[in-house]
Amino acid sequence: xxxxTLTDPRAWRADTIDDQERWYYPLSERALSALDxxxxxxxxxxxxxxxxxxxxxxxxxxxxxxVLAALETGRGFAIITAGQPGHYAPNDLQxxxxxxxxxxGRPMEQNVEGILLYDVRDTGKDVRYGARFSVTSAExxxxxxxxFGSEVxxxxxxxxxxxxxxxxxxxxxxxxxxxxxxxxxxxxELEILRQPFHIERRGGLRPGEEPIVRYPILGSDGPELLIxxxxxxxxxxxxxxxxxxTARQMNALDTLDAVAGERRMRVEFDMRAGDMFFxxxxxxxxxxxxxxxxxxxxxxxxxxxxxxxxEVSPLPLRERGRG
Numbered sequence: 617x618x619x620x621t622l623t624d625p626r627a628w629r630a631d632t633i634d635d636q637e638r639w640y641y642p643l644s645e646r647a648l649s650a651l652d653x654x655x656x657x658x659x660x661x662x663x664x665x666x667x668x669x670x671x672x673x674x675x676x677x678x679x680x681x682x683v684l685a686a687l688e689t690g691r692g693f694a695i696i697t698a699g700q701p702g703h704y705a706p707n708d709l710q711x712x713x714x715x716x717x718x719x720x721g722r723p724m725e726q727n728v729e730g731i732l733l734y735d736v737r738d739t740g741k742d743v744r745y746g747a748r749f750s751v752t753s754a755e756x757x758x759x760x761x762x763x764f765g766s767e768v769x770x771x772x773x774x775x776x777x778x779x780x781x782x783x784x785x786x787x788x789x790x791x792x793x794x795x796x797x798x799x800x801x802x803x804x805e806l807e808i809l810r811q812p813f814h815i816e817r818r819g820g821l822r823p824g825e826e827p828i829v830r831y832p833i834l835g836s837d838g839p840e841l842l843i844x845x846x847x848x849x850x851x852x853x854x855x856x857x858x859x860x861x862t863a864r865q866m867n868a869l870d871t872l873d874a875v876a877g878e879r880r881m882r883v884e885f886d887m888r889a890g891d892m893f894f895x896x897x898x899x900x901x902x903x904x905x906x907x908x909x910x911x912x913x914x915x916x917x918x919x920x921x922x923x924x925x926x927e928v929s930p931l932p933l934r935e936r937g938r939g
Contacts, residue, residue: 625690626899627792630880633691639885641683642697643676650675651698655711663711664732668718680719683894687720687771688926692896693788701890706777710920713775713892720894721771721924726762728822736774736919758789758876758901759846761923764817764829764853768837772897773922776887780917781909787884789876791843791899795834797875808868809834814853815844828857833872841899847873876901887919894924 625634643651650672658666686694698704698712714733717723726734762769774786798806812830821827833850835842847869854861861869875881887893895902909916 624792626692626790627796628691628790629793630883633883636885639691639693640695640697641679643699644679647676647679648699651712651715654715655704655708658711663714664723666711666714668715672715673719676719684720687894687896692790692900694894696892696894697890698892701888703890709777709890710775713773713920713922716892717773717922717924721926724767724769724923724925726921726923732922734921736921737917756904757847758787758873758903760843760897760901762897763831763844763846764815764849766829768842769897769923770926771924772895772902773924774887774893775920775922776889776891776893777918777920778916779887779889784917785884785886785905786893787882787903787905788895789882789901791841791901793881794872794875794901795841797881798871802871805868805871806834808864809872813850813865814857814859816849816853816856818849828853837898843899843901845901
């Protein structure tokens with residue numbers, strides 16, 4: 617399994633990660649002007665039909681380089697801001713986000729309906745009856761997106777259109793730090809997490825697909841750590857497969873959750889309206905705490921999710937950016 621040294625910036629903890637102000641990447645005047653033109657010229661067209669032009673890519677290249685370095689060989693996440701809050705009206709903001717996402721990777725379908733931009737808001741549904749956590753106000757628990765997917769999801773983007781009245785905090789923990797902790801103190805549990813588990817597929821099935829898949833939680837993709845984890849999907853997967861989790865497997869999951877949930881392992885912050893938050897979904901676990909919404913429909917929490925396939929090779933360690 618891929619590992620990281622204690623000095624590797626991917627293996628951060630709460631007391632070793634860089635200062636929070638460095639997590640934010642405001643677009644330069646040149647990049648913002650080019651993005652403004654692209655958004656203005658695209659009005660009236662469906663957002664997901666927009667293509668980032670060569671002009672936009674060239675204007676934003678210097679701004680995107682440190683973001684990609686942070687995602688690949690740095691802390692694993694970055695928050696891009698495009699102008700001051702309110703710079704874009706809500707629909708223009710989503711168009712800007714869609715275009716910025718294309719500067720980092722290729723958009724990936726998020727369900728069998730082919731949705732590329734996925735609205736994340738409380739719909740009143742319940743995960744116990746088949747809903748995804750993303751359409752509820754419940755805490756999600758630490759996880760990776762698309763843990764059941766046959767195709768590896770490289771980056772997750774989340775645009776904050778409206779924050780919640782309270783709660784809904786974003787929390788992150790490094791998978792490399794988790795592996796280091798397990799290797800040092802929980803070797804038996806680490807070995808179990810390297811073995812395949814049954815995972816239920818959510819979001820619908822295409823013809824010929826099985827409702828249950830099997831993957832290790834802690835695996836690797838070449839030299840990289842690859843994590844597939846959302847505990848609830850595993851518990852339901854084992855139940856539907858008629859293969860109850862063993863006591864050792866339950867203990868391994870409990871240990872993983874306990875390590876990920878330690879305050880010393882994680883960082884947390886509140887997203888602000890206009891924030892474009894991108895994370896490396898291969899080795900970062902993320903969580904969103906439960907939230908309370910505003911009573912007015914137009915003020916209710918609304919985020920927009922984007923899934924991306926990376927189009928860059930991992931940067932050599934010597935080329936790490938400020939991330």
